[in-house]
Structures are given as structure tokens and as C-alpha cells.
Amino acid sequence: MWQKIINIINNHTRFIITAHVNLDGDAIGSELALAEHLDNLGKDVTIINNDITPSNYHFLDPKTIINTYSPSEHDSIIHQAEVIISVDVSGGWERIGSPSEAFRQSKTIKVGIDHHTTPPTFADIVVTVTTVVAAAELIYDLLVTMNCTFSQTIAQAIYVGIMTDSGGFRFPPTNAHTHQTVAKLLAMGVDPYYVYHQIYNQHSLQRLLLKGHLITCIKTAMNGQIAYYTIDKQTMRNYGVTRSELGGFTNLGSEVKGVRVNIFLMETGENEVKIGLRSDGTIRVDKIANSYGGGGHPSAAGATVKGELNEVMSDVIEKVKHILKSQK
Numbered sequence: 001m002w003q004k005i006i007n008i009i010n011n012h013t014r015f016i017i018t019a020h021v022n023l024d025g026d027a028i029g030s031e032l033a034l035a036e037h038l039d040n041l042g043k044d045v046t047i048i049n050n051d052i053t054p055s056n057y058h059f060l061d062p063k064t065i066i067n068t069y070s071p072s073e074h075d076s077i078i079h080q081a082e083v084i085i086s087v088d089v090s091g092g093w094e095r096i097g098s099p100s101e102a103f104r105q106s107k108t109i110k111v112g113i114d115h116h117t118t119p120p121t122f123a124d125i126v127v128t129v130t131t132v133v134a135a136a137e138l139i140y141d142l143l144v145t146m147n148c149t150f151s152q153t154i155a156q157a158i159y160v161g162i163m164t165d166s167g168g169f170r171f172p173p174t175n176a177h178t179h180q181t182v183a184k185l186l187a188m189g190v191d192p193y194y195v196y197h198q199i200y201n202q203h204s205l206q207r208l209l210l211k212g213h214l215i216t217c218i219k220t221a222m223n224g225q226i227a228y229y230t231i232d233k234q235t236m237r238n239y240g241v242t243r244s245e246l247g248g249f250t251n252l253g254s255e256v257k258g259v260r261v262n263i264f265l266m267e268t269g270e271n272e273v274k275i276g277l278r279s280d281g282t283i284r285v286d287k288i289a290n291s292y293g294g295g296g297h298p299s300a301a302g303a304t305v306k307g308e309l310n311e312v313m314s315d316v317i318e319k320v321k322h323i324l325k326s327q328k
């Protein structure tokens with residue numbers, strides 16, 4: 001599975017690593033683990049992302065080796081690079097965001113390593129495995145295949161990818177293999193409570209209060225099978241909470257008995273809405289996200305669309321209702 005990618009790594013020197021817009025723990029962990037490994041091999045590695053690294057992941061990158069794309073700073077590096085490796089990126093170039101134009105124009109070899117149901121379409125060489133819960137599991141496998149000596153920081157970065165994408169080892173397809181991998185990472189010195197605390201217990205009081213507000217806004221449809229709620233920009237401003245702090249609000253309604261699909265819509269710009277979908281596993285929400293040009297996993301998916309918050313919500317609810325009815 002890895003031989004082509006290993007050959008490319010062995011035969012080149014200048015690498016760029018990138019991930020998807022709206023960085024998460026899997027994207028960041030996968031990037032950092034791969035970057036440290038390539039660096040140990042004597043490669044020249046630059047990580048370039050569309051977004052800034054959320055502050056609760058800064059502990060993984062104490063030397064701030066992750067860059068947020070700026071054309072003046074990075075276009076010459078991209079121009080000189082030989083290989084671009086994208087991790088955790090499904091679908092098309094738009095999932096990479098602003099650096100994608102420079103990536104596209106470069107003569108580099110494009111490599112994609114991903115675990116979403118929609119494979120990357122922009123890469124020359126792709127490894128997509130949908131039976132792993134995180135892209136970081138694939139990075140682990142690649143590094144093992146390359147006889148990597150795992151440092152505590154590589155192990156920790158991979159652990160973060162697996163732990164966050166699996167929702168703390170809950171979401172499918174978390175399985176025995178996931179836990180076997182995690183057991184090895186713990187043996188390499190990862191401290192689960194330290195990592196958990198760094199990532200999840202770093203929020204502002206305002207964010208918690210906003211969460212309380214959102215909980216009071218949850219409505220249901222289809223006899224409680226659908227839970228839904230929205231947030232607009234004004235409400236974020238009122239609470240003094242930015243968009244990047246709203247991770248973890250996408251499944252608030254999933255806690256309710258009988259809810260099969262949770263829909264969370266966020267106003268992200270002028271006439272622009274981000275759709276977040278979670279299911280109890282009985283419905284493929286990635287297919288709904290696909291219909292809006294998005295993607296994800298069978299039980300956790302999303303998309304960004306043009307439209308007004310309430311109109312988009314009516315549309316999404318109709319689609320979910322249609323599927324629920326057709327399943328009867």
C-alpha cells in the first residue's frame with residue numbers, strides 16, 4: 001500500500017505537508033508526526049495550512065513549525081518544492097483552501113493520505129482507507145512501514161489524531177486495531193490525561209455560556225428523530241466567541257434518546273452557512289453532505305453552502321426527513 005509513497009519520500013528532498021480547512025486534531029497530529037519523521041530523514045519539510053492552528057493544539061507545536069499560508073512568504077517555497085503531501089483531505093482542491101491555487105500551479109508530485117469516504121481528487125498518488133477512524137492511523141502505519149523510531153512527540157501527535165477523530169475512542173469505525181495502535185502509542189510515553197486536558201479543558205467561560213444558550217435552542221422534528229439548532233454571527237458577537245471556538249457544538253442534540261440525526265448550522269459569512277451533521281449510525285449523513293458539495297464520514301459529515309440560515313435549515317431537514325421516511 002505504501003511502496004509508491006515510500007519511493008517518493010526516498011527519492012526527493014523538498015516536501016510540503018498540508019491538510020484541510022478548519023483544522024482539527026487529526027489534521028494537525030498527522031501533519032506534525034509526518035513532518036518530524038521526514039525531518040529525521042534529513043528532508044526539507046514545510047507545513048502550510050489555510051487556517052491558523054487552534055490554540056488548544058499549540059502544545060503539539062511548541063516551535064510553531066506549522067505555517068498559515070501567506071503568498072508572499074510561501075509561494076517561493078511551494079515553487080521549489082518537489083512533493084506536496086496532503087493528510088486528512090478528501091474531495092477537491094477547495095478542501096485545502098487558499099494555498100491550493102499555488103499548489104495546483106506547482107510542478108510537484110501530489111500525494112494524498114486520507115480516510116474519508118470521498119477520496120481526494122487532486123492527488124497523483126492516493127492512499128485512502130475508510131476503515132480507520134483517523135488519518136493519523138494511516139500515518140502511524142506508514143511510519144511503522146518505514147521503520148521510524150517513534151519519539152514521544154511523534155507518538156503524541158498520532159495519538160491526538162486518533163483520540164480527537166474518534167471522539168475519545170467512541171465513533172465508528174473505532175475497533176480493536178485502533179486500540180492496539182493506541183496501546184503502542186501509550187507504551188511510547190503518551191500521557192492520555194495531559195493530552196485530554198490540553199485539548200478539551202481550555203475554553204473560555206463565554207464559550208460555555210454560549211453552549212448553554214445553544215442547548216436551549218434545540219428543536220426536534222420527525223417525532224424526535226431529528227434535532228436541530230443554528231447560530232448566527234450576531235449571537236457569536238454577543239457572547240464574544242469566535243467561530244474557531246465552536247468545535248464540539250455539532251452533536252449537542254445527539255445526547256437525546258431517539259435522536260438519529262443532529263443538524264447544526266452556523267452562519268459563517270455573508271449568505272454563507274456551514275452545515276454540521278451527526279447520526280446515530282443508522283443513516284449515512286456523508287451522503288447528505290455530498291449533496292451540498294461537502295463530505296465526511298457516514299456518521300459525521302459537513303458542508304459549506306450559500307444561503308440564509310433558516311432556508312438552508314428547512315432544506316436540510318427536508319432531505320433528512322426524506323431519507324428517514326424512505327427507510328421505513
Ligand SMILES: [Mn+2]
Nearest residue numbers: 026088135165
Ligand atoms: Mn480525520
